Amino acid sequence: MTTATPQTATIGHLLRDTDLSRPAYEQLLADATLLKHQRASGTIVPRLLGLNIAVIFEKPSTRTRSAFEVALHDEGAGCTYMDSASSHLGSSESFEDTAKVLSRFYDGIAYRGFGQNSVNELANHASIPVWNALTNEWHPTQALADMLTMMETTTKPLQDVIVCFLGDGHDNVANSLMTSAAILGMDVRIAAPAPLQPDPAVVAAAQDIAAQSGARVTVTTDVDEAIARADFLYTDVWVSMGESEESWDHRVPLLTPYRVDAAMMSRTGNPKTQFLHCLPSIHDSTTALGKKIFNRYGLNGAEVSNEVFHSTASRVYDQAENRMHTIKAVMLSSLASMTQGDR
Template structure:
């Protein structure tokens, strides 16, 4: 049985999943998951994760059950193990949007149906599969391209981008303050597949970039560090000057929500090189492909 807990889970399958998402978007889809049930556990709220999974599952003929943190007993006495075993009797898939990667792994270890990581504190594989689908949709390839990520290099997006980009044959550069550099474990694993650079901000950091990426500087759960983070990350804003360093046909991506004036200017986010709303739509298509792959 397969799970999607980390980007490493799609090694050897990544491009096929991406291609299926692009094909469904361009050429239509069938009710391949008719009468299948997706149980969705949300410890952290989200606009895109909930809507994209619900609409995607409906398009494929299936159904979803939304379980917010106040809807279930997990965390209020019932164990993760029992929750996984019970939900496995009702649903064909479980999507979990969690605070803790440790809890994510525990749920997957005890579930008897596939588990999808909808985000945790270590990785965000659904988003990075989406991002790579968006890159391929616009560039017609992944191999040989260069991605540059600006901002918090230690967060879940940076971790999954390191793994996903190199797995797909892309070079990736993480541009971040030293205190927010990614953990060695992610850098070393990514370097098994491809070229990785980790650096502080400098002139020309986006040079030759095909893709420029950023993410929010203050994720849910980091609010107590907001003042410190905004000060440290201010020089890492993606603005018109950064985009001018990149290739003329470079695209800009952000998984949203965006905080204009912090990690990116609205001029860039809503500008001609931005594909953030294609990216948001592609969450649905990429996750449809993921669910089909897991139940294949």
Template sequence: MLERARPKSRRAVRARRAAPRARVATPAARAARPPRAAAAPRHYLSALDLSAAEMRALFALAGRMKRQLSAGTPHPRLAGKTLAMIFQKPSLRTRVSFETGMTQLGGHAIYLGPEDIRLGHRETVEDVALTLARMTDGIMARVFGHAVVEELARHATVPVINALSDREHPCQMLGDFLTVAERRGRLEGLTLAFIGDGNNVAHSLMLGGARLGVNVTVACPPGHEPDASVLERARAEGRATGATVRVTADPAEAAAGADVLYTDVWASMGQEAEAEARRAVFRPYRVDDALLARARPGALVMHCLPAHYDEELDYATSRRPESVIFDEAENRLHAQKALLVMLLGR
């Protein structure tokens, strides 16, 4: 027998009538709501913008995609994504590696050369950042002053990648340590000797190397040492990982027992007026067979390219089996593809 429902009390009915009813927003009301704040973009301006764990994960991802490419397996992880590439300085490896990388990832890259936007002259850095962020998924910049990439990152709502500035070259560092890890099977405990100018490449190798547990010694003429603040920060990183970061004026001392001999041009782009004077000062800071003989047997020879042969690097030494200068050039592609996936694929 079904139980008859009891009539509700007058109090219950009054309470139900007084309770606020859920309102369904009209389309107009929904449109008027302020948009949710987007997550802050992840930028890569310095070697220290990735943790050691993130760099190791990046190397592993780069290795997987490198094998996929070799096997002819498509990996369109950034399909539909667009990268804006700002160049104040021309480049072979930077443009080809980023542009090819975006194509292999299923995306698209747009080259913006020095005369296309005349960054900071025809249009402010702020306006360029705000405009590109509305149209693209990421911004890569190869510039003269580090302040430019910092300002791009300050205003852009998409990731900004430092593809070279006068302070750092962090993408080069990723390709370099990917190459060393491939050849040696490890990074921690190895010693890299950088012979030459304490420049942007040296800065990123010091910072990234110390964070990864690589000992880094920079041999340079007096007056051409790395920036003191970068050296201090690299040594702080080294204290946390057990890595040492040293600066010496003696290239033979730096090379002794090293696992890697690394060099770069004596006069960087923008220093052409100093080139002749620098040749006289840097002549003892040359990587050749004699210096290589002081390193650990089988030590790798590295150069970020372009090279001025028979200045900072002996041509014959650059063609020895120990030379990996074209491996590291290729690995710019693979390391940067992994970086793009990490930043733009979020």
């Protein structure tokens, strides 16, 4: 089999995880697996020849930008990267006007920015697919990579996997993880202090999905309840992009009990527990921010210890690579009609 075009579902926009049905989600993971194999074996057949994609990032990025650019190069498409300094988006040109103009030049738009309303506005006015490469509320391409990583690194089917997110439970990664896990029928737990728990509306939506999929969704302040028998512990930075540095003074006391270290890994009671992180991570004091945290709070690393981050249980670099394969699967699915002569 050489084609990677989804066989059972074709998606349009991907703005948040709930845009995907379970069959579509599972097909994207199957496609990503095939695409990963093709890249490793040197058997890629470019399927996006002649197409051009706009990659608009108002927030900086290493992994997501690289994933889009390399995926597009592999598939033979043109890629134009724009940041806040090289476009008029949001400053002197509206999202509506930008969407309508770019639709005349490009075949798809990847957008990374701030509020979810921005990517929604692009999609509302674009006549081409729009993909959310991160907003304050959702990070669906990250969750896809997370699911592929868990699928690859456990012998269990995903619906039998227990994944626990610890830390800032109201961030975009936690929202997407919880919702995607609910779609796929998994046991997902969010352990976070009361002020940093997920938006109740997001939890309610995930629980509604779980009622149909057979998933289990738990949100708690109790670390031991959340991590019991977990196959994966997942965490993220304690202060997200765009938040003030003063937030650390508030967050560190709240979140230190949720820090993933060797003791936390052993408390799961599962000797095979693995570690996930979307990156970047503050796991030592070698970076400028890591040094500040060490000097100010006495923590060598914040959300995760260096020992766990670099342990044999860590799957963080697998997640980073898998961003490329799952993003490629998303773009191929969205652009399927254009690659089948219907352009």
